[in-house]
Every structure is written in structure tokens, then in C-alpha cells.
Amino acid sequence: MPRLRPMICALMAGVVLATASTMATAQTAKPDIKLGNIAPYSGPASAYSAFAKTEAAYFRMVNEQGGINGRKVQFLSYDDAYSPAKAVEQARKLVEQDEVIAIFQAVGTPSNAAIMKYMNIKKVPQLLSATGASKFGDPKNFPWTMGFSTSVYRIESAIYARHIMANYPDGKVAVLYPNDDYGRDIYGGFKDALGAKAKTVIIAEAAYDSSDPTIDSQISKLKASGADIFVNFSTPRFGALAIRRVAELGWKPVHFINTTAASIATVFKPAGLDNSTGLITATSIKEPLDPRYADDPGVQEYLTFMKTYNPEGDVANGQNAYGFLASQVMHKVIEQCGDDVSRANIMKQAANLKGLKFGLLFDGITVNTSPDNYFPITQMQLLRFNGKTFDKVGPVMTETVLQPASQD
Numbered sequence: 001m002p003r004l005r006p007m008i009c010a011l012m013a014g015v016v017l018a019t020a021s022t023m024a025t026a027q028t029a030k031p032d033i034k035l036g037n038i039a040p041y042s043g044p045a046s047a048y049s050a051f052a053k054t055e056a057a058y059f060r061m062v063n064e065q066g067g068i069n070g071r072k073v074q075f076l077s078y079d080d081a082y083s084p085a086k087a088v089e090q091a092r093k094l095v096e097q098d099e100v101i102a103i104f105q106a107v108g109t110p111s112n113a114a115i116m117k118y119m120n121i122k123k124v125p126q127l128l129s130a131t132g133a134s135k136f137g138d139p140k141n142f143p144w145t146m147g148f149s150t151s152v153y154r155i156e157s158a159i160y161a162r163h164i165m166a167n168y169p170d171g172k173v174a175v176l177y178p179n180d181d182y183g184r185d186i187y188g189g190f191k192d193a194l195g196a197k198a199k200t201v202i203i204a205e206a207a208y209d210s211s212d213p214t215i216d217s218q219i220s221k222l223k224a225s226g227a228d229i230f231v232n233f234s235t236p237r238f239g240a241l242a243i244r245r246v247a248e249l250g251w252k253p254v255h256f257i258n259t260t261a262a263s264i265a266t267v268f269k270p271a272g273l274d275n276s277t278g279l280i281t282a283t284s285i286k287e288p289l290d291p292r293y294a295d296d297p298g299v300q301e302y303l304t305f306m307k308t309y310n311p312e313g314d315v316a317n318g319q320n321a322y323g324f325l326a327s328q329v330m331h332k333v334i335e336q337c338g339d340d341v342s343r344a345n346i347m348k349q350a351a352n353l354k355g356l357k358f359g360l361l362f363d364g365i366t367v368n369t370s371p372d373n374y375f376p377i378t379q380m381q382l383l384r385f386n387g388k389t390f391d392k393v394g395p396v397m398t399e400t401v402l403q404p405a406s407q408d
Helices: 004-028 046-064 084-097 109-122 153-167 181-201 216-224 236-248 264-271 297-309 318-337 343-350
Strands: 033-039 073-079 102-104 126-130 145-148 173-178 202-208 229-232 254-257 280-283 379-385 390-392
Touching: 033 046, 033 084, 046 073, 046 297, 046 318, 073 084, 084 102, 084 109, 102 343, 109 126, 109 145, 126 318, 126 343, 153 181, 153 229, 153 280, 153 379, 173 181, 173 216, 173 236, 181 202, 202 216, 216 236, 229 236, 236 254, 236 264, 297 318, 318 343
Parallel strands: 033 073, 033 102, 102 126, 126 145, 173 202, 173 229, 229 254, 254 280
Antiparallel strands: 280 379, 379 390
């Protein structure tokens, strides 16, 4: 027994030390970061839930790898069915009950517009919202709101305008656009970029409503104008209808199509790949399945992530690539916060992103913000569809957003 006593004492001391160490670890463990999200998991825009599903998978990966600065991220995502009223309800729940540090990547212009005033009154970051509308980059009036898009609508349309003026100085333009906030925003940016020339360069325009069964009459009107350049600001379904109708009429203008409707899978194939060949668009993000990126480290990083953490997601769906990129940017914002993960510092760091490079962005395109610039991406690459994939047209282009005369 005398010999056992020192051993027992030593074992007990070891237990005490281990327990003390465990308690100390528990006491010093950093609290989780609660990040809110609102997305349409149901309703007519439920396809857009792909953003949130990818983002949830991204932060699962981050947590498995130890979190950010020693903190795990709780990604709390609620369904708003793409209803502005429901978005407000969910925003209140996230802010007042869940006490999230920010609402990240709320989906769509209507939902973000609905919660914007509330978020600014509460001084809670409405960060990297999934919309390219210009109203979400207005730090003077809404300092707690920042959008995020690989296409800020007024930047994209300004790039088309600059390219037309430089390469088709005598061109006559016809424009198709949806009769909604998106259509007015992107078309407004196009006219503003043309400046005084808009009155002579644009010789025809036609709008459509989302409930219209066809746009045959609009396309016929635009062709009859004699325009030799067609700027097609459409949502995917109407983009496909326009491409097909232009071909049926034998109209052969220089055809620009906005990035929203520049999907090979959902627009060009239904419209006919032959009919779509030659279309010009612009974006900031690489096409992950383009064979030219088979050895691209950034694209391979994304594909590996999808296979491991989001295997049910379609890698050909650009929403997943966008969700991955947005998550990487949010990751960097939190990382820059260090130990001060307060709402104020989150917003401060979001407005202090300098020259950030991410693998899915085209070379030469970086993420930049400042207290006066709430548009993280202001560069785009013009592309021409060759019947199979996209070829670059000229260098990366940069534009400054020309805000509309008034903001809501």
C-alpha cells in the first residue's frame, strides 16, 4: 500500500490537471459567429435557393477546418418564398431573436429592398446581398447595406455602351428590356453611359412584362427599325425567346445579351446553339466546365469543394459558383475582423477590401471596397459565344457606377 499511495496521488493529480485544462479550454473557447441568411426555398423563385445551399456547405467546410480565427460559424438560413413581406419577418427573427452578427447574401432585389431600411435603423450589416441593383451600393444613405454581384447591372450595361461606342461608332441600337426595376436599372445605366449620344444611337426600344406569353411583336418592331445592334436585356426565359425569334426573322444584328440570360444550359441550348453563336456578353467569373480551365487551380478548388461538401449541387449551375465566391469574400471579411467580431467592425472590414484575388474570377479582376465604394466588383470581361463556350473579347474592363438621380 505505501508504494501505491504515491501512484494514486499522482494519478489523482493528473486527473485534476486534465480537468483544470479542460475547464480552462472551455472558458477561453471563442463564441460562435451567427450569420443570418434569407433565401427562397419555396415559391416561384425557389431555384435561387442554390445560393444558400452552397453557402451552408461552405461554412460546414470552414467549421470542419477549425473555423475562422478560432470561431465556428453558425449559418442560419430562413425561407422567404421570394416575398418581400416574408423577408421582413425573417429579418426581424434573425436580428431580434437569433441575434445574428449580420444578414449575408439575402437573395434578390425585392427582398433586399424590403429589409434595407430596417437593417440600417437597427445598424445590422446587410452584407453582400445577392443582387446587382445599384441601390444596394449607396453608403451615404444606407451605410449598413452592401450588394454583391459578378454583374452590377449599371456597370455591365455601361461596359456594353463603351464597347459599342469604341467599335461600332456608326451603329444604330435597338434595346429590349423587362418592364420592372431590374430592366429600368440596367437600361438606365446603358443610356447614362452613352450620355448625349443615347438620343441618336438608340433608335428603337421595346419592353415586355413577365406575364407576356411571347415577345414576337417586340422583336419584329426592333428589327423593323433598321438597327444593326441589338442589346438584349432579358431574364432567362425571354432571352431564349428573343434569340430564337431574331433567328426566325433572319435579323443578323451584333447581338449583346446581359449576363443574367447568358447561360449556355438554360438559355442558349433552348434557343438553339447555332442561333446563339456570336452573342456577346460580359461577366466576372469563369465557366467551371470550360475545358480550358481543366488545370486552373481556382476552378479545381471549386469543383473539389462541390464534390466533397455539396455533391447534390450542379457544378454547371452558375449560382453555385457565385455562392462559393460570395462565401469566400464573407470569409475574408470575418478573418479581417480578428477578435473584434462586432457588427460595427464587420461593416468596417467589409468596406476595406483591397485587391483581393479569388480563383473563380478572371485574371485581372479583383474585389475592392472602401467607405465610398460599396460595389465589390466593378470589372468585367467581355465574352463571345462560339457555339460551344465563350471566347474573351478584349481586355478586362472597369466602370464606375453612375447612380440614378434618386434613391429609394
